[in-house]
Amino acid sequence: xxxxxxxxxxxxxxxxxxxxxxxxxxxxxxxxxxxxxxxxxxxxxxxxxxx
Numbered sequence: 620x621x622x623x624x625x626x627x628x629x630x631x632x633x634x635x636x637x638x639x640x641x642x643x644x645x646x647x648x649x650x651x652x653x654x655x656x657x658x659x660x661x662x663x664x665x666x667x668x669x670x
Contacts, residue, residue, distance in 0.1 A: 636643040
């Protein structure tokens, strides 16, 4: 059952990306920027820790 739900969710995500590429790209960009900010803050933390 979990496998079937996973495939349905994946199909819906692919459908959403195919029919609305700009909002999907904006979401991906936001996620990427968030991840970059996390790593940037980790770098600042260790840099400050070393000082």
